[in-house]
Amino acid sequence: xxxxxxxxxxxxxxxxxxxxxxxxxxxxxxxxxxxxxxxxxxxxxxxxxxxxxxxxxxxxxxxxxxxxxxxxxxxxxxxxxxxxxxxxxxxxxxxxxxxxxxxxxxxxxxxxxxxxxxxxxxxxxxxxxxxxxxxxxxxxxxxxxxxxxxxxxxxxxxxxxxxxxxxxxxxxxxxxxxxxxxxxxxxxxxxxxxxxxxxxxxxxxxxxxxxxxxxxxxxxxxxxxxxxxxxxxxxxxxxxxxxxxxxxxxxxxxxxxxxxxxxxxxxxxxxxxx
Numbered sequence: 001x002x003x004x005x006x007x008x009x010x011x012x013x014x015x016x017x018x019x020x021x022x023x024x025x026x027x028x029x030x031x032x033x034x035x036x037x038x039x040x041x042x043x044x045x046x047x048x049x050x051x052x053x054x055x056x057x058x059x060x061x062x063x064x065x066x067x068x069x070x071x072x073x074x075x076x077x078x079x080x081x082x083x084x085x086x087x088x089x090x091x092x093x094x095x096x097x098x099x100x101x102x103x104x105x106x107x108x109x110x111x112x113x114x115x116x117x118x119x120x121x122x123x124x125x126x127x128x129x130x131x132x133x134x135x136x137x138x139x140x141x142x143x144x145x146x147x148x149x150x151x152x153x154x155x156x157x158x159x160x161x162x163x164x165x166x167x168x169x170x171x172x173x174x175x176x177x178x179x180x181x182x183x184x185x186x187x188x189x190x191x192x193x194x195x196x197x198x199x200x201x202x203x204x205x206x207x208x209x210x211x212x213x214x215x216x217x218x219x220x221x222x223x224x225x226x227x228x229x230x231x232x233x234x235x236x237x238x239x240x241x242x243x244x245x246x247x248x249x250x251x252x253x254x255x256x257x258x259x260x261x262x263x264x265x266x267x268x269x270x271x272x273x274x
Contacts (some may be wrong), residue, residue, distance in 0.1 A: 001039070001047060006032035009047045013054070015221065017065050018199070027070050034067040070219070071112040071148050075119050075157075075165040078213075078246055080262045082119055085209075086127035088261065090239060092123070093208045094134035096239075104137040105207045107235065109198050110144075110215035113151025115161055117141035117191045118183055120211070122165075122173045125187060136190045142208075144197040152193050155183040198228065205235035210242050213264070217248035218262040226251040236268040 008147050009022050010028060024031060035050075044050050075083045097104045104124070108117040117139045124130060124137050143149055150248065156177055162170050172179040196217065197236045216228050232242060233255050236243070242256060250256065259265040 001004055001032065001036050001124075003029070003032065005107065005254060006035065009035070009051075012051075013064065014068070017061065017223045018224045019219055020221045021193040025067070027072075028165070029071065031068055035064075038063065039160045041181065061136075066145070068219075071143075071145065072214070073159045074110040075114040075115045075122075076169075077115065078262070079164050081243065081246065081264065082123060083245075084261045084265075086123035086129075089209065089265075090120075090124050090137075091126065091132060093241075094129040094132050094137075097208065097237060098132070098134050101236055103135045105137045105205075106137055106208070106209045107203055107205075107207045107211070108139065108141040109202075109210065109212040109232075111141035111152065111193070112143055112148045112192070113157075113161075114149075114155060114193065114210060115157070116143065116213070117152075117193075118155065119165070121143050121190050122136045122169055124190070126169055139191045140194065140203045141191055142196040142198065142203060144195065146170060146195055149195055155188050156180050157183075160173055163270070199224070200236060202231055206235055206237040206240065207235050208240050210236060210240070212242065212244055214245040214248065217244050217250060222251065226253070227253070229253045233268055238268055238270040240268050242266045242268070 007028060010031065011026060014021050039050055042053065044053060045074050047084065054064065093104045106120055108120065111117050120139055141152070148259070158180055162174070162181055173187055174183055209231055212232060216225055220228065229251050230253060233253055236242060241259060244250065246262065246264045248264060250266065256266040257269055259267045
């Protein structure tokens with residue numbers, strides 16, 4: 001299977017799964033390797049035969065969909081975003097929640113192996129928010145991949161996953177496990193991991209903060225983006241924040257305004273605000 005053959009196949013198949021080719025252009029080789037392994041497992045000679053298999057077996061589309069998931073994650077990914085979350089956003093949310101007698105509620109959508117929600121737990125506990133004496137946050141983390149969620153539950157990582165995490169936080173948050181690093185149990189505790197495909201199901205709100213980075217607005221087709229974006233907004237409290245990837249673009253969704261700080265952070269408008 002040549003690169004050109006795989007590109008042509010993806011350009012045909014992705015729209016039928018409500019995915020878009022432009023999001024996969026840079027990661028296509030990873031997907032193509034998976035498809036090649038799938039052809040070998042099925043004993044199929046080429047992509048023409050695989051198209052026939054897809055036409056005859058609707059369940060195979062679910063397998064293909066799973067082959068197109070791109071789990072790229074690490075602690076403190078996009079350091080400027082997490083520095084801002086730690087220094088500004090989480091302390092502010094903690095103060096508001098404390099006044100209202102509740103915990104901060106956060107959702108990490110497409111959490112992969114857990115690096116993002118655990119980064120939030122670290123930022124809250126070991127950053128300025130933790131010094132306020134606020135209650136631990138409630139962090140819901142969802143992903144469609146059971147294997148990745150299994151890794152998240154183990155909470156053991158290689159050094160490459162921690163390369164962006166400030167050294168002070170790395171030393172405080174992890175203990176060595178041979179050549180690996182294990183997240184300390186108190187920092188795992190606020191995170192609840194759930195298997196959910198965001199296209200079919202979302203956790204109940206309201207949330208103070210939702211992170212949906214490099215998922216919906218990179219890989220999904222535009223009409224699906226718009227539908228899911230509206231549902232994301234509906235999960236936010238008035239004044240709550242949505243964080244997307246720095247290079248992603250939101251569809252036209254009413255009720256969100258850009259937030260000062262790094263790109264990709266939006267606030268849900270408060271009814272009656274000027």
